[in-house]
Amino acid sequence: MRVTIDRDLCVGHGLCYMLAPDVFHDDDEGYGQVTDDGPVAADRVEGARRAAGSCPERAITLITATATATATAD
Amino acid sequence: MSAGEAQPFTFEDLPVRDDRDAAWRLIRERGGIVQLEPDIALTDHALVEAAFRNPAVFSSRQAFDSLGSPLPLVPIAFDPPEHARYRHILQPFFSPRSIRPLEPELRRQLAELIAPLPARRECDFVADVASVFPVQAFLTFFGLPLDMRDQFVAWKDAILALSDPSGAISTDEADLRHAGELFTYLSELVAARRGVPGPDVLSELLCLDGDDALTDAEVIGLCFLFVLAGLDTVTDALGFGMERLARNPDRRQEIVDDPALVPAAVEELLRLDPPAPFVPRITTAATELGGRTLPAGTRVTAYIAACNRDEARYPDPYGIDFHRGDNPHASFGVGVHRCLGSHLARLEMRLVYEEWHRLIPHYDIAPGFAPTVKFPRGTVGLEALPLVLTPGAAR
Ligand code: HEM
Ligand code: SF4
Numbered sequence: 001m002r003v004t005i006d007r008d009l010c011v012g013h014g015l016c017y018m019l020a021p022d023v024f025h026d027d028d029e030g031y032g033q034v035t036d037d038g039p040v041a042a043d044r045v046e047g048a049r050r051a052a053g054s055c056p057e058r059a060i061t062l063i064t065a066t067a068t069a070t071a072t073a074d
Numbered sequence: 075m076s077a078g079e080a081q082p083f084t085f086e087d088l089p090v091r092d093d094r095d096a097a098w099r100l101i102r103e104r105g106g107i108v109q110l111e112p113d114i115a116l117t118d119h120a121l122v123e124a125a126f127r128n129p130a131v132f133s134s135r136q137a138f139d140s141l142g143s144p145l146p147l148v149p150i151a152f153d154p155p156e157h158a159r160y161r162h163i164l165q166p167f168f169s170p171r172s173i174r175p176l177e178p179e180l181r182r183q184l185a186e187l188i189a190p191l192p193a194r195r196e197c198d199f200v201a202d203v204a205s206v207f208p209v210q211a212f213l214t215f216f217g218l219p220l221d222m223r224d225q226f227v228a229w230k231d232a233i234l235a236l237s238d239p240s241g242a243i244s245t246d247e248a249d250l251r252h253a254g255e256l257f258t259y260l261s262e263l264v265a266a267r268r269g270v271p272g273p274d275v276l277s278e279l280l281c282l283d284g285d286d287a288l289t290d291a292e293v294i295g296l297c298f299l300f301v302l303a304g305l306d307t308v309t310d311a312l313g314f315g316m317e318r319l320a321r322n323p324d325r326r327q328e329i330v331d332d333p334a335l336v337p338a339a340v341e342e343l344l345r346l347d348p349p350a351p352f353v354p355r356i357t358t359a360a361t362e363l364g365g366r367t368l369p370a371g372t373r374v375t376a377y378i379a380a381c382n383r384d385e386a387r388y389p390d391p392y393g394i395d396f397h398r399g400d401n402p403h404a405s406f407g408v409g410v411h412r413c414l415g416s417h418l419a420r421l422e423m424r425l426v427y428e429e430w431h432r433l434i435p436h437y438d439i440a441p442g443f444a445p446t447v448k449f450p451r452g453t454v455g456l457e458a459l460p461l462v463l464t465p466g467a468a469r
Contacts, residue, residue, distance in 0.1 A: 029166050054400045
């Protein structure tokens with residue numbers, strides 16, 4: 001699984017890097033950044049999922065090999 | 075009132091004063107988009123997103139006129155693209171990286187406030203802690219002397235009294251005079267710090283040059299907004315949060331036992347009780363939303379506390395749960411106006427819950443006291459929260 005942040009949607013709530021500091025970090029203005037573009041390590045996937053589910057702007061997308069899931073609450 | 079509406083229903087009818095959970099349930103039951111005199115109320119997160127992500131139509135420009143500021147409130151009363159310029163300039167000063175260094179000093183101030191309380195066996199949490207600490211945090215952040223605290227409280231109370239949720243503007247002489255004094259104080263402060271380097275936010279903002287330079291009017295409007303947006307909100311969130319913790323000893327015990335749960339508790343308590351539960355926009359053109367046609371000039375208000383109780387997003391939405399995996403609450407707003415002070419506010423709340431429970435793990439609401447909410451008002455909070463403090467092992 002990989003993760004991306006949509007820069008047009010992110011407004012810097014900061015929940016992603018608060019909840020999953022080993023997957024995301026903040027830039028100088030407090031916007032979220034994905035730390036590593038590659039696959040998310042297995043032990044970090046849960047954190048990445050929580051961050052995606054908690055982003056109030058739904059700016060985080062989890063990309064799995066088979067399907068793409070935007071962090072919508074459905 | 076349009077035909078087909080069950081019965082006239084107004085903002086003032088909401089039982090926020092005595093039972094806010096009931097108020098939010100009542101409005102949610104009426105649907106995602108509801109005529110709630112004098113506004114159109116949005117109670118559904120998806121509709122709030124649709125509106126707030128479209129600031130060209132759902133504008134902030136005139137939505138805050140009722141706050142009675144003498145200058146345009148930067149950045150809350152601006153739309154993109156002007157708004158984006160302000161955020162770009164301001165955001166680095168309010169980012170987690172900039173806020174974090176305040177922690178030791180704020181924690182020290184807080185321990186000083188809380189330490190004398192157990193000996194008294196009782197206190198009013200709102201008066202003794204929640205209304206005092208956010209003002210101190212604000213003064214610390216802005217590099218102003220802490221002895222301005224009580225003066226700021228008086229000014230802030232006056233400006234908030236001048237703003238009324240229905241848009242009426244108070245003409246009370248004393249309030250107007252206080253608002254004028256704050257304005258004069260801020261103008262003089264800005265003049266004195268202009269171009270004089272210093273470590274605090276205000277000095278740094280005033281030293282910006284080139285494209286980022288801000289005029290005096292912009293900085294004063296900004297400071298005015300900080301006073302309006304950054305003091306009572308934290309006070310009110312803390313009062314509500316402590317009331318919930320006092321009423322739910324099992325949940326409280328969880329954070330006493332495991333302080334690492336405090337950040338999750340901050341989010342959950344804010345989800346249940348956003349202190350700014352009514353966030354307004356005004357339509358610039360006729361538009362469709364949630365199956366309704368809204369004429370230009372419609373005041374559309376996001377009911378954040380109702381959105382935060384969406385059954386589809388939150389199992390048991392009226393319950394307190396510090397272990398919710400996802401908590402995408404909208405208490406700091408949605409979209410480009412997302413609370414600029416959210417990281418400062420979170421730090422303040424985390425420190426209060428940590429220090430309080432470290433020093434005073436056992437407390438109850440004073441027997442016979444029923445906390446009531448200041449309402450109708452644009453921001454809501456408890457009038458008072460008398461607590462009895464039971465001696466017991468502090469950590
Ligand atoms: C628990 C505490 C707080 C809550 C719940 C809260 C809530 C909010 C909300 C809902 C908005 C969005 C308004 C809109 O969309 O029109 C907002 C904006 C804002 N808040 Fe806060 N706030 C809090 C604390 C603070 C603090 C401590 C400060 C600053 C020192 C602050 C400064 C601001 C500013 C400047 C804006 C305007 C941002 C913009 O328009 O881009 N707030 N706040
Ligand atoms: S939680 Fe969402 S909005 Fe906030 S910084 Fe992360 S991606 Fe951006």
